[in-house]
Amino acid sequence: MQIGSSSFSSSGIKLCITHNNISLIGSLEYRNLTPIKGDIMGPFRFFPMECRHGIVSMKHDVCGNVTLNGEKINFDNGVGYIETDSGSSFPEGYTWIHCNDFEQNCSIMAAVAKIPFGGFHFWGCICIVWVDGKEYRLATYKGAKIPRCEHNLIMLRQGKFSLTIEANQQIVHSLAAPKSGIMSRMIKESASCPAKFVFTNGNDIIFAGESMYASYEYMMKANI
Numbered sequence: 001m002q003i004g005s006s007s008f009s010s011s012g013i014k015l016c017i018t019h020n021n022i023s024l025i026g027s028l029e030y031r032n033l034t035p036i037k038g039d040i041m042g043p044f045r046f047f048p049m050e051c052r053h054g055i056v057s058m059k060h061d062v063c064g065n066v067t068l069n070g071e072k073i074n075f076d077n078g079v080g081y082i083e084t085d086s087g088s089s090f091p092e093g094y095t096w097i098h099c100n101d102f103e104q105n106c107s108i109m110a111a112v113a114k115i116p117f118g119g120f121h122f123w124g125c126i127c128i129v130w131v132d133g134k135e136y137r138l139a140t141y142k143g144a145k146i147p148r149c150e151h152n153l154i155m156l157r158q159g160k161f162s163l164t165i166e167a168n169q170q171i172v173h174s175l176a177a178p179k180s181g182i183m184s185r186m187i188k189e190s191a192s193c194p195a196k197f198v199f200t201n202g203n204d205i206i207f208a209g210e211s212m213y214a215s216y217e218y219m220m221k222a223n224i
Contacts, residue, residue, distance in 0.1 A: 010030065010057070011030055012027060012029040012030050013027065013028050014027045022069065023067070023068070023069050024066060025067050026066030026073075028064035028065075028075055028078075029063050030057070030060050030061070030062060031061040034059050034107075035058075036058060036130075037135055040054060040137075041126070042139055042142070050087050050088050051086075051088075052087050053083065053084070053085055053111065054085070055082075055109065056082035056084060057080065058081060059079060059080070059105075062078035062080040079101065081098055081100055081107060081109075088180055090187065092114050093113065093114040094111060094114065094217070095154060095216075095217060096109075097110055097111075097195065097214055097215065098110075099195055099211050099213065099214035101214075102209040104131070106129070106131045106207050108127075109127065110125070110127040110156065110163065113125075123149075125138065125144050126139045129163065131206060131207050136199070136206070138156050139158075142158060143159065144157065144158040145157045148224075149224045150220075151169070153166055153167075160202045161200070162199070162200050163200075166196045167216045169193050171193075173188070173189055173190070173191060174186050174187070175187050175188075188219065189216070190214075190215065192212070193212075195210065195216065196210040
């Protein structure tokens, strides 16, 4: 993607932004990407959808520098994650979280959304738990259920697999989002907040960890 003098790709980004007293210039390189096995949308990729999610890399190396208003910021030995969204509108109601800042080699993305489909709506979920190179996928099209979804709590269950996420959303930032093809909606995102994750297979814990740096959005009017 090219926006003005800035470019964004799966191999890195180049930034050249000077606008409204903001100067952001520099470049980052991405290495050792970890794509998932197949489209995260599963069979829904074949149907018209208002929003299509994609995952480019669950975890990869980042290096480079950017200079923000004269202050140089070094990203060497950083860790990255890349996802995509395309379509005309973000879901009416949804929650989303991602984190790959753990002591263990792990990356987790989970989303729950109200999805319009064939004249009605249903609540669906997609989720990837990536642990030491092994991918676990929980999704509505694989039989996943949503026992609870409320502010700061997401619970997913698929067969014997269970994922519980507890977030502590604090500072939120406003972001423009699409509605009917126009960036007219404002959503709230915490780019960095504390969160705990527990992923189990029956009584066996596959992963349990917490981080201060999870990215989290909650845009739902009621719990489910």
